[in-house]
Amino acid sequence: MKRPYNFSAGPATLPPEVLQQAADEMLDWHGSGMSVMEMSHRGREFMSIRDQAETDLRELLAVPPQFKVLFMQGGGLAENAIVPMNLSRGGQADFVVTGSWSQKSYKEAKRYCDSAVAASNEADDHTSLPAPASWQLRPQAAYVHLCTNETIHGVEFSELPDLKGLGSDAALVIDCSSHIATRSIDWSRVGLAFAGAQKNIGPAGLTLVIVREDLLGHALPVCPSAFDYKTVADNQSMYNTPPTYAIYLAGLVFQWLKRQGGVAAMEQRNIAKATLLYDYIDASGFYRNTVAPAARSRMNLPFFLPDDSHNEAFLAGAKERGLLQLKGHKSVGGMRASLYNAMPLEGVQALVDYMREFAARHG
Incomplete structure (x- = not known):
């Protein structure tokens, strides 16, 4: 039977062959006698799934070795709090507000640090993008937050800004939830990238965080242990039980992407x-x-x-x-x-x- 075409903004359509493979493996993954949902997250079966998913993701996105790949929970909204708790050191963070999602990020960060709007396209109803040369970046900002694709207003950065070229030593944080794995990422310009999986990667419940190692280890005392990036990285995303089935499905999508070229x-x-x-x-x-x-x-x-x-x-x-x-x-x-x-x-x-x-x- 021909499936409808699902244009949902997220949770979004998944490749039919991925869904079919997941259905075929639902009751018995590779002869283990278990569904992936029934496996211990520390057992060799699931660890092989997790390791392969990370390997494939690194290959697809050409992630450099100095970046850690974290499989987390909470979606992009949770990262709006988790990022400032890990990267701001209680100081300053600058935000480029280009739509609803970056506006939410800016407002949430105010709870944990001195957040400020460096640039905004609100005056034209979020229908353009402010040129990086116009951004008002503060010298002491620990990071600059950018939502690289705004799902509601439909604006997307075709190129990441070079903060060093703008005279800033801040780390660039990108929320790439809605276009991850659809275009390459210039990791030389990025300190941290995060993405909810439910648009291009898999089902809701999984959040990918790809963070440069030198940014680890600076979490605020208020940061929950399960959201401390260093703790998560040191435990290979196994500090708490990760979203195992979502990681499995994301891994199937990564393999599908590789087969597509x-x-x-x-x-x-x-x-x-x-x-x-x-x-x-x-x-x-x-x-x-x-x-x-x-x-x-x-x-x-x-x-x-x-x-x-x-x-x-x-x-x-x-x-x-x-x-x-x-x-x-x-x-x-x-x-x-x-x-x-x-x-x-x-x-x-x-x-x-x-x-x-x-x-x-x-x-």
């Missing part, structure tokens, strides 16, 4: 998908996207119909055609199509065909 191949696919949809929207004369072209996200494409009165009919017709979860975030309205790695080009073409048909009937 890796991150470079996925990036080219993502460019093709986003270009197809943006080009149609721009040429349609019916739909509109308000994000500046240079700031447009490849992953999350918000768009609007000429009249909100058409929204319900549009969504109902989309569902009839197997095009699911296109409703925009409640804070901005309209529609949103999320084109994560597991969304095939055929799904985007099906959406464009429907949008063209709808516009012809209602335009």
Whole structure:
């Protein structure tokens, strides 16, 4: 049976072959007689799963050896507190606010350190990106926080800033939850990257943290032991019971990504998908996207119909055609199509065909 195309912003679509493999292995993983959900997280079976997942992730993202890979819990929202508890040393942290998620990060960090907004695109409703040269960075800031892709407003940094080139010694912290493994990361410019798994990696429940070793060991006294990056790293993410099944599924996704040709191949696919949809929207004369072209996200494409009165009919017709979860975030309205790695080009073409048909009937 043909599956619908799921455009959810997260938790999001997963590769069908990954889901099928997980189903096939549900009751008995590799002859162990156990489901992965039943295994001891310290047993040799699960440790082999965890080790392979880290090895594959390091290969896919070309993670340098001086970075630790941590499998944690709590999602990106929890990292908004865990990062300042580990990296701020109780001092200063600067934030580039480009949408809802970076705004949440800035506000949460205020509970643990002196956080300040170094730049913001709020004046234009988060439809552009402030140029790094305009950022007001403080000399004593321990880190600079950047959400490199904003799922709600649909803006994405195509290049990471060079903080040293801007005269800052701060560590760059990136929340790459919604586009991890869709494009390469310049690790020479990054101190820490974190990502909730539920968009491009796997199910909700797993959070990836990739942190440079020299940033470990500075947690505030208030930081819970399970969220102290050094403690987690020293215990190979086994200080507390990790989200074992989510790690297993993420590992299957990593293997799937390798079979597709890796991150470079996925990036080219993502460019093709986003270009197809943006080009149609721009040429349609019916739909509109308000994000500046240079700031447009490849992953999350918000768009609007000429009249909100058409929204319900549009969504109902989309569902009839197997095009699911296109409703925009409640804070901005309209529609949103999320084109994560597991969304095939055929799904985007099906959406464009429907949008063209709808516009012809209602335009």
